[in-house]
Amino acid sequence: MKKSVIYIFLSLIVIIILIIVIGDFRSTRPDRMSGNPYKLNLDRIKSVDPNLVTYQETKNYRINARQAGGIAVAGEKIYLAADTFLQVFDYAGRQILKITLPEPAGCLEVSKQGDIIVGHRNAVALYSAAGEMKWRSEPLDERAVITALALKDGTIFAADAGNRAVHLYTAEGKYVDSFEGKTSIEGNHGFIVPSPYFDLGVNPDGELWVVNPGKLALENYTDEGNLRSYLENISPEIDGFSGCCNPAHIAIMADGSFLTSEKGVVRIKIYEPSGELSTVVALPDKFMEDGEAPDVAVDEEGIVYALDYDRNMIRIFEPK
Amino acid sequence: MNEDQILKISANAAIVAFVFSFIVAILLMLNYYQLKANDPLELESMELLVERLKDEPNNEELKSEIRSLDLLARKAFFTSQWQVKTGRYLLLLGSVIWIFAMRYYFTARSRIEEPDAAQVSEATARTFSQRWIMIAGGTILLLAFLASFAVNDHLKPYQASGEGEGAGPAADESIEVIAITESPDTVQGEAYTPSESQLDGEPAGDDELAAQTVEGESVGLTAPAGLSGLAGTHHNGFRGPFGNGVSQHKNIPVDWDGMTGKNIRWKAEIPMQGYNSPVLWEDKLFLTSGDNSVRMVYCFDSGTGKLLWQQEVRDIPGSPATPPRVTEDTGLSAPTVATDGTRVYAIFATGDIIAFTMTGKRVWARNLGVPDNHYGHSSSLIIWNNHLLVQYDSNKGGKLLSLDTSTGNTRWETSRQTGISWASPILAEIGGNHQVILSADPLVAGYDPETGKELWSVDCMMGEVGPSPAFGEGLVYAANEYARLVAIRPGAADPVVWENDEYLPEIASPVVSGGLIFIATSYGVLVCYDAASGEKYWEEEAQQGFSASPLVADGKLYAMDTGGIMHIFSLSKEMKKLGTPTLGERAYASPAFSDGTIYLRGEKYLYCIGNE
Amino acid sequence: MKKNKRFNRRDFIQSSIRASLVVSVGGIGGLALKNSTGRDWVWQIDPFECNQCGRCATECVRNPSAVKCVHAYDICGYCDLCGGYFIPGAVKLDTGAENQLCPTAALIRKFIEEPYFEYEIDEDLCIGCAKCVKGCTSFGNGSLHLQIRHDLCRNCNECSIARVCPSKAIKRVPSDTPYMIKGSFTKTTDT
Amino acid sequence: MSKRVKIVLFGILIILVQVAAAQQRFPKPEFETGYVQPSPTTPEPRGLAVEYMDVLVLLAVLSLATWFALRSRSRRGILWLSVFTLIYFGFYRKGCICSIGAIQNVALSLSDAAYNISITALAFFLLPLLYALFFGRTFCAGACPLGAIQDLLIIHPISLPPWLRKSAGIIPVVYLGLAILFAATGTEFIICRYDPFVGIFRLDAPYHMVVLGVAFLLLGMFVSRPYCRFFCPYGVLLNWMSRFSKWHLSITPSDCIKCKLCTSSCPFDAIDHPTEESAPPPGRTYYRRFILYSLLIPVWVLVGGFIASKSYTYLSRAHQDVYLSELLIHHPELVNDPDNLDIQAFLSSGKTLDTLVEDARVVQQKFRTGGWFMGGFIGLVIGITLLNQVVFRKRKDYQPNRGDCFSCGRCMDYCPVKN
Structure with a gap:
């Protein structure tokens, strides 16, 4: 073999080696790597006609807590449960009350008299407007995870996601009864709660509405736990619910409309009492991707208060 | 078989193996590019079909089309994977045969050759090598040098945007951001767990004290109350609540003996030396220690002296690998901790600041930058609402920081036109508002704890300021050795009310109570002046100097010298000594009080003293 | 004799360099070992x-x-x-x-x-x-x-x-x- | 990953875990049909005992190679031993545990207290060095799978001129310097990343890495053991050790008869010829050069250190944090690119750009200080190599060059003197 041929061959190989090493070294940089070929395509869900959105974000309240629990709004005051405290402040952000709770609270509700009912993991407690504890219910069993509260006259409804049941308490904190929504009718399995998202509310007509997250439905129950009617629209489109356990949180507006907040594709929407989508409050672009569904509350004027767990703030949305 | 045959066979085997391997390699290459160009798992046509199905959900034909396409795609994928796997082994086999044949061929063919005569002499070769080494080395360095100029460091011009919202979409200008203010007049209920004092059957105690404070007349109660819940009644930081050295606790013993154990309720060994003072919250007592290898935070049961937990301060981002050099008599743990009943906060001369829960769980920690301090950082922490205030005066200049107590994030930072200092911040209520007051060379200044805004400052200090300021009856007092003792009316046109330079403290801070101000010097003289006029009433010489700050509790002055002898006086214009109990060991830390009890930190032991 | 001495000197330099290399390799090993928990x-x-x-x-x-x-x-x-x-x-x-x-x-x-x-x-x-x-x-x-x-x-x-x-x-x-x-x-x- | 970043991440982790822990406590549905929940399988990794086995195998192979090279003088033994190494450490252990890569583990463990080196990696780093210090580079002869695969493929070696060998000899030094700098700053392990043969050992690698391995093998058909001689960073260390080795392979078992048969036997040009008796003693130019080059050494060190430290601008970009932060500053518009996974991941991590830049600056600072060491080291080696060119030692016989010799034993095979 001729020497010059060998040399040319060798130099070619050296060049190939250099190209591969340098090329590879440069290739793994963020701006030179390709996107995810196996991306879960949610564009169809996320792209929504922006004209449907009739709310805009106007205010944020920064929360000074590590783990927010829940919010409620009543009488021009915002009630916040977070870490192991309960805080009340006015719309200007001035604190009115702050009390330490014995354990974290995940939800709370305010009565017309201004009493604050707080839901702990397995118990319910009532505090006066001045922050004094009036009573605390007997603890429920180990499985209990209370995720939501609602009030109707003298009854307190507590949604227990762990036991897949709604518990009833008197205004004095005495346990009365529970129901699991089960009936003898075929296929009616009661509440299907795959994860700790289980909300309920009482509308102005005194009807109890419970989310059945596994069925992606809003169900109307009598106080005895009999299913009266339900609203359901399983769809990834804007007018329906999809994924598991949605809507994650609800609040009922002064006119009986439902304010809903979803996880997965995080969004807040308002439904007519008849179950038709009336308007959209906030689209997923407002929230962190794969964020937690915000707890929602609404005041008499229809202003929406959303507790953003990921950004640690209460976000206010007002009609445009 | 003769040699020629072997040669022939091996040559043929080599050729066959090479051709085989080459074909397999080409096939593998094709497979690779085919997969890369068209991933069967992510077919676009498939996606289109699925999209179409969403619009016509009952189109069974479409469904079966998708299913067969999916089956085809998966088959293609797994077949190609199988091909790659098999191909690899075939290639390996081919190559091994090729290599062996080649080796055999060349070994058989090779003859022992006469080595080439060296064409160049060694000397010439070496000269040539030298030149090329220099060329190669020089080229590498030159290229590196040129590249370093050609490439810009984009980080250099970057200015930190403060607490920029790095994540998420850019904050919308039209959205108003409101921070929830916890105003001081807030009703602070303690809803579930009754406080210790309530358990003790003195539910009215706190209210009473607070009420007296508002009147602002009664002796020894000039410190503002109502701060951040119960903080005002616990000895929760250096020199007690508000750092002012005045405690509202009652029934403090005046007689004990550390040697005989008289009135000593318990005595606990402190695992490590440190020059900070104990701090109390209900049944817990906190202090810190540190040397070059470890910094520790300890929590004792204040009732029994049992060590409840201890935590090493480590793994803090930015913390120096080797602690800064500090002097023996300051140490790395000179600053005293602070607690708000939720968390306890500690800072060290390394610049590490850390928060633990009351049960010793680490909440947050950060390094504030290693302080350039030739003795060691000594300023203690103080808490106002959710602000953890840090006086951070070093040789690089002074600053006051407020950290969020729950996260450790900086809420605000105010740089000060001062030099280094070792004094600690105090809190005072002036004109109905709270201020944090700092003393350093050359300024004594007050700041708004909410915003960090400087409210007033007086240029009157100098030197290496160690004593913290004091506050009482509307006047701020500051003192330092080789400087002066001044009484300042904050905000006044002519702020200096009086000054004196007869006796000046070096380490211990002044304390004001009952219209009197007490100074304890490092050479052992304890002096009492009139707080309003500066008139000297009395002086008393102790055997040893004072390092611990004198504190007022239960209407008495407690001043402990470095020999561990406590000098107790009544708060009066005439000197009236109430006792000189001894600890039996050297002591540098200021005492901590709770009702009926005084806690003292000696060099080695921690003492709980109470009347038996 | 003279030749022998020369060799000895070179050997001595070689040995001392070798000894110092053993020490430094051992030192690096020791330092790294200090940081090892014995786990994989x-x-x-x-x-x-x-x-x-x-x-x-x-x-x-x-x-x-x-x-x-x-x-x-x-x-x-x-x-x-x-x-x-x-x-x-x-x-x-x-x-x-x-x-x-x-x-x-x-x-x-x-x-x-x-x-x-x-x-x-x-x-x-x-x-x-x-x-x-x-x-x-x-x-x-x-x-x-x-x-x-x-x-x-x-x-x-x-x-x-x-x-x-x-x-x-x-x-x-x-x-x-x-x-x-x-x-x-x-x-x-x-x- | 720097320690700082680790701790920051750990902090984030704690928060995330607490959120997740809350979710994990959530009770499962109560099944009525007696459904038994399966549990996920967890195949165990290779046991620790088997890892220690590898150390023993290495020890055995090293000792055998040494015995073959120094005592039994068997080229055949070394050859078959290297075939065993290729099969065991190469194809069976997939080239991963390897002494060359262990350099980086040691460097990282010395710079980052949070990184705990495994005993196996440390043993793989130390044992060959100690063997080289006493017996020469017998590791290269029989215990290194990378050497073995190249050695088996030497087909038509060509002799390289000394100037090329000497100047290309700077490459492994630079490579070693970079590898230690990158490992110590927690940037990455470049030696492992560009191990050309690991893809072949595994029979599975990204396509271009296989091409790289094949390219090296093709190169090695003519330029014997190209990776060992002109790239291997571990070879630099072994070279130094071997120079001072107590014992070393010798070409002849007794007196050299100067038949010159061995000279063409060495494919690595590692046999030093005897000094020419007739050559004139080194003249004054050499003494002057000796002094000049000695004086130049500190200059090489300082210039090298300065330049390498200045080069932090582009070197530190190898670190993902630095690269990402510079990218974000220089191309802020990329924030809106949904396909840029790194930037999207950063944005959703909740970290601010400020903290990222702060972390990146810490890394840069490490590169600046590390650069001084690395550049100084490279400069020192260049200076000493240069100086070595004017140092003359008298040689009577044909001798293996202790630094360059791989102890492969080919020359022994050729030597006609057998006892």
Whole structure:
């Protein structure tokens, strides 16, 4: 073999080696790597006609807590449960009350008299407007995870996601009864709660509405736990619910409309009492991707208060 | 078989193996590019079909089309994977045969050759090598040098945007951001767990004290109350609540003996030396220690002296690998901790600041930058609402920081036109508002704890300021050795009310109570002046100097010298000594009080003293 | 004699350099040993940090990747409408190919009882693309998650996925606790 | 990953875990049909005992190679031993545990207290060095799978001129310097990343890495053991050790008869010829050069250190944090690119750009200080290599060059003197 041929061959190989090493070294940089070929395509869900959105974000309240629990709004005051405290402040952000709770609270509700009912993991407690504890219910069993509260006259409804049941308490904190929504009718399995998202509310007509997250439905129950009617629209489109356990949180507006907040594709929407989508409050672009569904509350004027767990703030949305 | 045959066979085997391997390699290459160009798992046509199905959900034909396409795609994928796997082994086999044949061929063919005569002499070769080494080395360095100029460091011009919202979409200008203010007049209920004092059957105690404070007349109660819940009644930081050295606790013993154990309720060994003072919250007592290898935070049961937990301060981002050099008599743990009943906060001369829960769980920690301090950082922490205030005066200049107590994030930072200092911040209520007051060379200044805004400052200090300021009856007092003792009316046109330079403290801070101000010097003289006029009433010489700050509790002055002898006086214009109990060991830390009890930190032991 | 002495001197220099090299090699060894816990290390994905970018499928030195999806049944909601199994907006909740999210059909759906379904992973088919993990984390409880399978992992000195992992979720873990399966895995907090 | 970043991440982790822990406590549905929940399988990794086995195998192979090279003088033994190494450490252990890569583990463990090196990696780093210090580079002869695969493929070696060998000899030094710098700053392990043969051992690698391995093998058909001689960073260390080795392979078992048969036997040009008796003693130019080059050494060191430290701008970009932060500053518009996974991951991590830049600056600072060491080291080696060119030692016989010799034993095979 001729020497010059060998040399040319060798130099070619050296060049190939250099190209591969340098090329590879440069290739793994963020701006030179390709996107995810196996991306879960949610564009169809996320792209929504922006004209449907009739709310805009106007205010944020920064929360000074590590783990927010829940919010409620009543009488021009915002009630916040977070870490192991309960805080009340006015719309200007001035604190009115702050009390330490014995354990974290995940939800709370305010009565017309201004009493604050707080839901702990397995118990319910009532505090006066001045922050004094009036009573605390007997603890429920180990499985209990209370995720939501609602009030109707003298009854307190507590949604227990762990036991897949709604518990009833008197205004004095005495346990009365529970129901699991089960009936003898075929296929009616009661509440299907795959994860700790289980909300309920009482509308102005005194009807109890419970989310059945596994069925992606809003169900109307009598106080005895009999299913009266339900609203359901399983769809990834804007007018329906999809994924598991949605809507994650609800609040009922002064006119009986439902304010809903979803996880997965995080969004807040308002439904007519008849179950038709009336308007959209906030689209997923407002929230962190794969964020937690915000707890929602609404005041008499229809202003929406959303507790953003990921950004640690209460976000206010007002009609445009 | 003769040699020629072997040669022939091996040559043929080599050729066959090479051709085989080459074909397999080409096939593998094709497979690779085919997969890369068209991933069967992510077919676009498939996606289109699925999209179409969403619009016509009952189109069974479409469904079966998708299913067969999916089956085809998966088959293609797994077949190609199988091909790659098999191909690899075939290639390996081919190559091994090729290599062996080649080796055999060349070994058989090779003859022992006469080595080439060296064409160049060694000397010439070496000269040539030298030149090329220099060329190669020089080229590498030159290229590196040129590249370093050609490439810009984009980080250099970057200015930190403060607490920029790095994540998420850019904050919308039209959205108003409101921070929830916890105003001081807030009703602070303690809803579930009754406080210790309530358990003790003195539910009215706190209210009473607070009420007296508002009147602002009664002796020894000039410190503002109502701060951040119960903080005002616990000895929760250096020199007690508000750092002012005045405690509202009652029934403090005046007689004990550390040697005989008289009135000593318990005595606990402190695992490590440190020059900070104990701090109390209900049944817990906190202090810190540190040397070059470890910094520790300890929590004792204040009732029994049992060590409840201890935590090493480590793994803090930015913390120096080797602690800064500090002097023996300051140490790395000179600053005293602070607690708000939720968390306890500690800072060290390394610049590490850390928060633990009351049960010793680490909440947050950060390094504030290693302080350039030739003795060691000594300023203690103080808490106002959710602000953890840090006086951070070093040789690089002074600053006051407020950290969020729950996260450790900086809420605000105010740089000060001062030099280094070792004094600690105090809190005072002036004109109905709270201020944090700092003393350093050359300024004594007050700041708004909410915003960090400087409210007033007086240029009157100098030197290496160690004593913290004091506050009482509307006047701020500051003192330092080789400087002066001044009484300042904050905000006044002519702020200096009086000054004196007869006796000046070096380490211990002044304390004001009952219209009197007490100074304890490092050479052992304890002096009492009139707080309003500066008139000297009395002086008393102790055997040893004072390092611990004198504190007022239960209407008495407690001043402990470095020999561990406590000098107790009544708060009066005439000197009236109430006792000189001894600890039996050297002591540098200021005492901590709770009702009926005084806690003292000696060099080695921690003492709980109470009347038996 | 003279020659001998010369050799001795050279030998002495050689020996002393050798001795100092032994000491420095030993020193480096000792310093490194001080930092050793005597355990061996393997790579593992922290499921709480993983953001399902898909690089585990493409960047592993192995093909198919040594990263597979595992199912932490402990925290599964056993949903009918499983976000990890069905494409968003599936027309019908059945096992038809048109409804499945997994590109290789590695996720198997089994009926248990009304209204619960079990989901199982066929690891021979799984390529570690994390599509189902994304769906499950977004819409469900996050019981499906990626783990490096140590029967497949080559335990490279530096994991080539870790090098490009955008969320830095891949870390060295002691080889006696080589998995971070959700539900049973709770990171010990620093106390 | 720097320690700082680790701790920051750990902090984030704690928060995430707490959120997740809350979710994990959630009770499962109560099944009525007696459904038994399966549990996920967890195949165990290779056991620790088996890892220690590897150390023992290495020890055995090293000792055998030494015995073959120094005592039994068997080229055949070394050849078959290297075939065993290729099969065991190469194809069976997939080239991963390897002494060359262990350099980085040691460097990282010395710089990062949070990184705990495994005993196996440390043993793989130390044992060959100690053997080289006493017996020469017998590791290269028989215990290194990378050497073995190249050695088996030497087909038509060509002799390289000394100037090329000497100047190309700077490459492994730079490579070693970079590898240690990158490992110590927690940037990455480049030695492992560009190990050309690991893809072949595994029969599985990204396509271009296989091409790289094949390219090296093709190169090695003519330029014997190209990776060992002109790239291997571990070879630099072994070279130094071997220079001062107590014993070393010798070409002849007794007196050299100067038949020159061995000279063409060495494919690595590692046999030093005897000094020419007739050559004139080194003249004054050499003494002057000796002094000049000695004086130049500190200059090389300082200039090298300065330049390498200045080069932090582009070197530190190898670190993902630095690269990402510079990218974000320089191309802020990329924030809106949904396909840029790294930037999207950063944005959703909740970390601010400020903290990222702060972390990146810490890394840069490490590169700046590390650069001084690395550049100084490279400069020192260049200076000493240069100086070595004017140092003359008298040699009577044909001798293996202790630094360059791989102890492969080919020359022994050729030597006609057998006892």
